[in-house]
Amino acid sequence: MIAPVLPENEEERLASLHALELLDSPSEQRFDQIVSLAKAVMGVPIAYIALIDSDRQWFKSKIGLCDVVTQTPRDESFCGHAILQDTPLVVEDALKDPRFFDNPMVTGEPYVRFYAGHPLKSQSGHNVATLCVVDTQPRMFTDDDMTKFHHLAAMAERELGMLGVIATQRDMIETRNALVASQQALARELSEAAEYVTQFLPAREVGIDEPVHIDYQFIASSRLGGDLLGYHDIDDDHQAFWLLDVTGHGVGASLLSVSAGNAIRSGQLSADPRDPAALVQTLNNAFPMERNNDKFFTIWYGVYQRSTRTLTYAAAGHHPAVLISREGERQSLGIPGLMIGVVPDTKYTAESIHIEPGSRLYLFSDGLYEVRGGEDDKLLGLDGIGDIIRQANCGDCSKTRLEQVIHQVRDYSGIRESFADDVSLLEVAFVQ
Numbered sequence: 001m002i003a004p005v006l007p008e009n010e011e012e013r014l015a016s017l018h019a020l021e022l023l024d025s026p027s028e029q030r031f032d033q034i035v036s037l038a039k040a041v042m043g044v045p046i047a048y049i050a051l052i053d054s055d056r057q058w059f060k061s062k063i064g065l066c067d068v069v070t071q072t073p074r075d076e077s078f079c080g081h082a083i084l085q086d087t088p089l090v091v092e093d094a095l096k097d098p099r100f101f102d103n104p105m106v107t108g109e110p111y112v113r114f115y116a117g118h119p120l121k122s123q124s125g126h127n128v129a130t131l132c133v134v135d136t137q138p139r140m141f142t143d144d145d146m147t148k149f150h151h152l153a154a155m156a157e158r159e160l161g162m163l164g165v166i167a168t169q170r171d172m173i174e175t176r177n178a179l180v181a182s183q184q185a186l187a188r189e190l191s192e193a194a195e196y197v198t199q200f201l202p203a204r205e206v207g208i209d210e211p212v213h214i215d216y217q218f219i220a221s222s223r224l225g226g227d228l229l230g231y232h233d234i235d236d237d238h239q240a241f242w243l244l245d246v247t248g249h250g251v252g253a254s255l256l257s258v259s260a261g262n263a264i265r266s267g268q269l270s271a272d273p274r275d276p277a278a279l280v281q282t283l284n285n286a287f288p289m290e291r292n293n294d295k296f297f298t299i300w301y302g303v304y305q306r307s308t309r310t311l312t313y314a315a316a317g318h319h320p321a322v323l324i325s326r327e328g329e330r331q332s333l334g335i336p337g338l339m340i341g342v343v344p345d346t347k348y349t350a351e352s353i354h355i356e357p358g359s360r361l362y363l364f365s366d367g368l369y370e371v372r373g374g375e376d377d378k379l380l381g382l383d384g385i386g387d388i389i390r391q392a393n394c395g396d397c398s399k400t401r402l403e404q405v406i407h408q409v410r411d412y413s414g415i416r417e418s419f420a421d422d423v424s425l426l427e428v429a430f431v432q
Contacts (some may be wrong), residue, residue, distance in 0.1 A: 011056070013127065019124075022060060034062055037338070039133070041338065050130050051128060052077070088115070089117045094113050094115060117131070123160075212306075216426040225398065228257040229426045230242055231426070244297050248295060257297065277316035277350035293340070296340055297341065319334070326358030327357060328390060330389075333351070363424075366421065369409075
């Protein structure tokens, strides 16, 4: 094993790293989303963002690694080598690389074979962190892979650069709150804005005799959010279901969600609404983040054809939907592509599945499963919410299935008042 050398600017690099005040900090959704997206887009079992300290690499966000492992020695790290260069470090087969063939992470858990690490710069221009994707099998890294990797790293680097801005904004907000005496008026205006957004939610008009029953729950958070869901008939044979989630909070996020929702429902988009991949691609080009105050959004969009019982769907940065069969088997639907507005002309892929009678489809926002609970403060996560959804049934006549799901999430998290983020949950029951 060859340990990484120290860069010539190590003292300045460490000063830049420590100025970020990220080391040993709690997990953050914005970094977790990038790592989750990197895992899905690059098709690897392991992804993480590591900060390279003087003698360790510390994981700011990770997926696929042991939960108890928060750091590893720098002299055993791949990332210590990655920060020595300005281009990504790609190791297609670690067993054939003299630097890593006998590395503990290669000979033991997690048995690294493929590694790609992209250096991430601070605002001062120093390589302080890495975005990494790892596989336990050797693999080729194509030019297309490199392009995707650059885009993902740019997102991570942008979040690092936003830390100073966020700190300044926080100071400004605290100062403003101390000086402004009209907080009640501000709260009233935000309440009115939240009420305005709820007016764009669909009316519950599907009757009990219809072959498809639809129900939803929308719980606004204590902060104005960017969730929106909807469903509508495209024609006599096709029905659309969708849920989108704009990054961040505030009036800007809400206005973007309403604009995108109106575009979907009104048919303003040039794409055929029966083609999920084309519609999502058109949304991506219609709402570039540089024209929307650097905001992007995720969406899951599906179309059900009644005559063939076929559900076709596409996802852009959004986690999979959950399909429950009549027998109670759970299936995840949707491979996340890039979020809407991040990279122009992104191509998206649609998938299709035959829907059996008695099946139920669930779309939901991340506010439903990004809650913590239990003695170990464990994240509920996608598997946790999937199990809760699967176990919901109509045996409890006092609550609908969706009410049962919300109740179980509250019990798990201990949340009794407002959630930290909007909670959106849409159920599509295919009765006939």
